[in-house]
Amino acid sequence: MLKLASQTPPGWAERAVASLDEILLDHAHCEKKAAGFAVTLIFQYPGHPELMAPLSALAREELAHFEEVLRQLSIRGLSFGRQQPSPYPGRLREIVAKQEPGRLLDMLLCSAVIEARSCERLGLLAEALPDPALAAFYSGLRAAEARHHGIYVDLACQIAGRDKTRARLEEFTQHEARVLDRAPTHPRLHNA
Numbered sequence: 635m636l637k638l639a640s641q642t643p644p645g646w647a648e649r650a651v652a653s654l655d656e657i658l659l660d661h662a663h664c665e666k667k668a669a670g671f672a673v674t675l676i677f678q679y680p681g682h683p684e685l686m687a688p689l690s691a692l693a694r695e696e697l698a699h700f701e702e703v704l705r706q707l708s709i710r711g712l713s714f715g716r717q718q719p720s721p722y723p724g725r726l727r728e729i730v731a732k733q734e735p736g737r738l739l740d741m742l743l744c745s746a747v748i749e750a751r752s753c754e755r756l757g758l759l760a761e762a763l764p765d766p767a768l769a770a771f772y773s774g775l776r777a778a779e780a781r782h783h784g785i786y787v788d789l790a791c792q793i794a795g796r797d798k799t800r801a802r803l804e805e806f807t808q809h810e811a812r813v814l815d816r817a818p819t820h821p822r823l824h825n826a
């Protein structure tokens with residue numbers, strides 16, 4: 635089950651394909667951040683042993699994705715480097731509880747929503763890309779990000795129970811839709 639409160643507007647994928655170099659660089663940063671976030675949770679929550687192995691495996695997978703995107707950059711003669719970041723993850727975290735109880739659940743659900751939106755958009759890219767090899771690459775990643783969404787939701791259910799998780803996930807998806815509505819339009823995976 636992929637939980638999002640809005641659909642990416644028509645035209646996003648075409649604009650992304652038209653700015654593919656920038657999208658690929660942003661995508662590399664997104665994979666790196668996804669790995670870093672999973673590792674951050676491992677460091678911040680050693681008292682939750684049930685999180686350790688799933689998040690460690692997830693972080694390794696995100697780093698593998700990072701390396702694959704680096705390879706795609708290199709194929710195109712592009713190099714990894716700094717890029718003006720999208721405000722999306724920071725704005726998404728504005729509703730994360732500052733303290734426990736609640737903060738861990740929110741951190742997990744924040745990632746769950748990012749994974750769901752990544753999954754949706756990587757799928758749109760896969761459908762819009764004229765290069766079949768790159769389209770197949772994005773199609774494979776889409777499936778992985780859908781699985782990551784499920785992992786974060788499952789972990790949230792273990793921490794907070796199914797009902798509380800479902801209710802808070804609904805708040806996060808509504809918030810995420812509003813964040814995307816107000817996002818800038820320069821080419822990023824998580825911009826308007």
Ligand SMILES: [Fe+2]
Pocket residue numbers: 665668695696699778779
């Ligand atoms: Fe990934």
Ligand SMILES: [Fe+2]
Pocket residue numbers: 668696749778779782
């Ligand atoms: Fe992911």
